[in-house]
Amino acid sequence: MTYSFPEEVLEHVFSFLTSQNDRNAASLVCRTWYEMERWCRKRIFVGNCYAVNPRVLIRRFPEVKAVELKGKPHFADFNLVPEGWGGFVYPWIVEFARVYPWLEEIRLKRMVVTDECLEIVSKAFRNFKVLILSSCEGFSTDGLAAVAANCRNLRVLDLRECEVEELSGHWLSHFPDSFTSLESLNIACLSLEVSFSALERLVSRSPNLKTLRLNRTVPLEKISKLLQRAPQLADFGTGAYSAEIRPDVYSSLQEAFSGCKKLKSLSGFWDVVPAYLPAVFSVCSQLTYLNLSYATTQSPDLIKVISQCHNLQRLVVLDYIEDMGLDTVAVTCKDLRELVVFPSDPFVADANVLLTEEGLVSVSQGCSKLQSVLYFCRQMSNSALISISKNRPNLTCFRLCILEPRAPDYLTFEPLDVGFGSIVENCKELTRLSMSGLLTDRVFEYIGKHAKKLDMLSVAFAGDSDLGLHHVLSGCESLRKLEIRDCPFGDKALLANASKLLTMRSLWMSSCFVSFGACKLLGQKMPGLNVEVIDERENLNLLPENAPVEKVYIYRTVSGQRLDMPDFVRIMGKDKNGVYNLSLCDKGL
Amino acid sequence: MDTTFRLAGGGEEELELGLGLGLSSGAYASSSNAAHSQVVGWPPVKTYRMNSLLNQAKFSKNEEETGVNGNDASKKKKNSKHENKNDEVVAKETGHSGFVKVNMDGLPIGRKVDLNAHDCYETLALALETMFLKACPTFTSIRREKQQRSRLLDGSSEFVLTYEDKEGDWMLVGDVPWRMFLSTVKRLRIMKTSDANGLGASGSTIPGKESEAKKEAFELKDEEKHSTY
Numbered sequence: 085m086t087y088s089f090p091e092e093v094l095e096h097v098f099s100f101l102t103s104q105n106d107r108n109a110a111s112l113v114c115r116t117w118y119e120m121e122r123w124c125r126k127r128i129f130v131g132n133c134y135a136v137n138p139r140v141l142i143r144r145f146p147e148v149k150a151v152e153l154k155g156k157p158h159f160a161d162f163n164l165v166p167e168g169w170g171g172f173v174y175p176w177i178v179e180f181a182r183v184y185p186w187l188e189e190i191r192l193k194r195m196v197v198t199d200e201c202l203e204i205v206s207k208a209f210r211n212f213k214v215l216i217l218s219s220c221e222g223f224s225t226d227g228l229a230a231v232a233a234n235c236r237n238l239r240v241l242d243l244r245e246c247e248v249e250e251l252s253g254h255w256l257s258h259f260p261d262s263f264t265s266l267e268s269l270n271i272a273c274l275s276l277e278v279s280f281s282a283l284e285r286l287v288s289r290s291p292n293l294k295t296l297r298l299n300r301t302v303p304l305e306k307i308s309k310l311l312q313r314a315p316q317l318a319d320f321g322t323g324a325y326s327a328e329i330r331p332d333v334y335s336s337l338q339e340a341f342s343g344c345k346k347l348k349s350l351s352g353f354w355d356v357v358p359a360y361l362p363a364v365f366s367v368c369s370q371l372t373y374l375n376l377s378y379a380t381t382q383s384p385d386l387i388k389v390i391s392q393c394h395n396l397q398r399l400v401v402l403d404y405i406e407d408m409g410l411d412t413v414a415v416t417c418k419d420l421r422e423l424v425v426f427p428s429d430p431f432v433a434d435a436n437v438l439l440t441e442e443g444l445v446s447v448s449q450g451c452s453k454l455q456s457v458l459y460f461c462r463q464m465s466n467s468a469l470i471s472i473s474k475n476r477p478n479l480t481c482f483r484l485c486i487l488e489p490r491a492p493d494y495l496t497f498e499p500l501d502v503g504f505g506s507i508v509e510n511c512k513e514l515t516r517l518s519m520s521g522l523l524t525d526r527v528f529e530y531i532g533k534h535a536k537k538l539d540m541l542s543v544a545f546a547g548d549s550d551l552g553l554h555h556v557l558s559g560c561e562s563l564r565k566l567e568i569r570d571c572p573f574g575d576k577a578l579l580a581n582a583s584k585l586l587t588m589r590s591l592w593m594s595s596c597f598v599s600f601g602a603c604k605l606l607g608q609k610m611p612g613l614n615v616e617v618i619d620e621r622e623n624l625n626l627l628p629e630n631a632p633v634e635k636v637y638i639y640r641t642v643s644g645q646r647l648d649m650p651d652f653v654r655i656m657g658k659d660k661n662g663v664y665n666l667s668l669c670d671k672g673l
Numbered sequence: 674m675d676t677t678f679r680l681a682g683g684g685e686e687e688l689e690l691g692l693g694l695g696l697s698s699g700a701y702a703s704s705s706n707a708a709h710s711q712v713v714g715w716p717p718v719k720t721y722r723m724n725s726l727l728n729q730a731k732f733s734k735n736e737e738e739t740g741v742n743g744n745d746a747s748k749k750k751k752n753s754k755h756e757n758k759n760d761e762v763v764a765k766e767t768g769h770s771g772f773v774k775v776n777m778d779g780l781p782i783g784r785k786v787d788l789n790a791h792d793c794y795e796t797l798a799l800a801l802e803t804m805f806l807k808a809c810p811t812f813t814s815i816r817r818e819k820q821q822r823s824r825l826l827d828g829s830s831e832f833v834l835t836y837e838d839k840e841g842d843w844m845l846v847g848d849v850p851w852r853m854f855l856s857t858v859k860r861l862r863i864m865k866t867s868d869a870n871g872l873g874a875s876g877s878t879i880p881g882k883e884s885e886a887k888k889e890a891f892e893l894k895d896e897e898k899h900s901t902y
Contacts, residue, residue: 161720162717162720164713167784219721273721377722378725428726460716485716489715518717542717544717
């Protein structure tokens with residue numbers, strides 16, 4: 085006896101499943117559901133481009149409209165991954181061009197994108213709409229020109245913190261006059277001037293433009309013109325926020341801002357001239373996102389702006405805000421969900437600003453909806469961390485960076501184990517944690533015991549022995565990403581928890597005690613993992629088996645060995661052909 | 674130390690693997706007491722942001738000096754290492770805010786070096802030696818203390834350091850003033866000395882004249898700049 089829904093019904097039901105995890109789960113129910121689901125999956129997310137290869141992806145999902153890929157490990161952001169390591173998107177683009185002519189969206193993070201890739205994208209996909217490149221590199225303004233010239237239906241061009249070889253600013257002028265579909269443009273990371281008149285014309289003929297983030301070269305005096313042409317903007321990033329102080333410039337700027345009734349996000353603010361800040365006052369109460377992290381202006385000026393932002397949900401600032409400014413945040417921004425405080429002078433040991441742990445405690449007290457924190461500071465105490473954890477048990481992301489490595493509790497000189505322990509114990513929904521300061525194996529014991537929902541953990545200069553790593557790998561049930569640098573963790577914990585690594589996306593360990601021998605062993609015994617030793621020293625073959633490797637990056641994969649490795653990357657323990665683990669290929673990725 | 678490692682298989686047979694090895698505790702070589710400015714990638718602030726802050730500090734300082742904007746920048750603590758106005762020229766010209774590519778003959782993979790982190794040829798060359806010629810960092814810092822020239826610059830190595838300027842010419846590094854170099858360099862190349870024969874000692878393809886002409890042109894431009902402020 086069989087009963088089954090007609091395919092159309094199943095397809096309709098599946099159309100309500102948007103999360104990839106849900107779709108993966110549904111595809112495991114039975115063969116019919118697997119087949120049905122794979123034919124109608126439109127959006128793909130690949131968290132590690134080497135976990136799977138284009139061929140496997142395309143074979144399973146024939147009708148894809150949107151792809152998101154991530155390449156380099158997170159620590160690449162801090163120069164820990166040598167140049168040339170990998171993350172090349174080219175092979176993917178070539179396959180997509182061949183098989184998905186109707187692909188509409190590409191989102192890439194930490195990948196190497198060449199001009200050739202951009203040219204292919206601009207010509208192969210007739211209905212291409214969204215290109216978001218986050219922390220990518222390898223392309224030049226020529227590639228951007230190709231996208232501008234050829235993507236007739238482009239809606240989003242978003243370059244977030246990319247490293248672009250800037251040959252000229254003319255690329256923007258390649259958008260044809262007939263091009264009117266632009267909704268979002270973010271060129272904040274570019275340093276060359278683009279033609280202002282081309283920009284102005286582009287803005288004028290884009291009625292759906294909601295996001296416009298300019299680069300530093302667009303002068304403040306000209307911003308009013310742009311805002312007047314696009315009063316419907318919801319998200320605006322200024323260029324350099326400085327000009328000679330002239331009343332006419334000020335008043336047109338103020339008027340232009342007050343005309344933007346839908347503006348909810350504001351950023352940019354390089355080189356701020358404080359006298360011009362009040363021009364934005366009229367929109368402050370509308371704002372849900374404010375990024376002043378390039379505004380090197382003092383606390384009183386920042387406070388004048390922030391004290392009017394009653395509806396703010398996300399705030400990004402420099403530590404110029406100081407404890408005093410954070411007190412204002414605590415009182416004013418009752419809807420705050422996310423706080424980010426970057427350091428203005430990270431390489432100087434002595435504090436240049438009055439920002440301490442107290443600012444963070446204050447915000448944790450005043451902002452009941454606070455969920456996400458990234459905070460750079462120079463001192464911390466266990467008591468402050470305990471207070472924060474008790475004030476805000478709803479924290480989901482807590483990233484604390486005390487600038488000096490291994491800095492103890494500044495009041496008691498003890499390790500900060502108890503403080504961070506309190507965070508993981510009280511904040512039961514915590515999914516992301518980054519720690520710093522003086523930490524022993526004890527903190528890892530707390531983490532292993534309490535942090536059951538922890539998805540990503542970043543550790544530096546912490547722990548005493550392998551026991552620390554063992555606590556985390558054996559205790560954190562939800563852990564998927566673990567990145568460790570400069571910790572005395574070695575082979576034992578790694579090998580004892582080898583099977584755990586198959587449940588995770590990746591593990592990064594650099595400047596630790598993991599030996600060549602252990603890496604080889606792990607690679608040999610675990611065909612479902614790529615154990616990449618990243619080591620730039622010469623004559624590695626002459627080093628003894630127990631010598632520690634510089635860096636090891638371990639990730640689960642169904643696609644076997646990479647074929648694009650530079651000489652300083654070795655995949656350990658595999659034969660030349662790599663090992664293709666068929667049993668993993670049908671599982672949800 | 675127990676050298677038998679168990680590879681835990683999650684309920685299935687445990688694989689006992691004896692490696693017969695011991696870990697020497699002296700293997701951990703990183704400098705635990707170094708000021709954090711010397712630790713790579715610490716504090717964990719993205720390079721993008723660091724470059725932006727550096728460029729801003731220089732920009733503000735220059736604005737302060739010339740009195741163009743009314744910002745009272747005197748309270749701000751500047752990053753005193755990088756006071757070279759031409760670093761901002763580097764930002765505009767190279768579009769990289771200081772990072773330029775470096776390739777070495779015989780190596781397919783290039784590296785990048787941050788010119789903003791250096792204020793003279795010596796430190797740049799020594800850094801490149803460490804990167805490419807696998808020179809021991811301690812050794813090069815001792816040499817730096819002793820004020821010995823980098824082998825890349827004094828001609829004693831089989832390699833020389835060259836750069837491509839804005840006009841596409843390849844020149845020997847070291848002959849023009851540092852600031853001029855910064856404003857004109859597009860990328861670097863560590864070339865075999867034997868291949869660098871076309872580049873004369875004065876650093877141009879026409880020995881003597883071209884780099885002199887360029888120096889003059891630069892000095893003139895400098896003067897012009899001063900007169901407008």
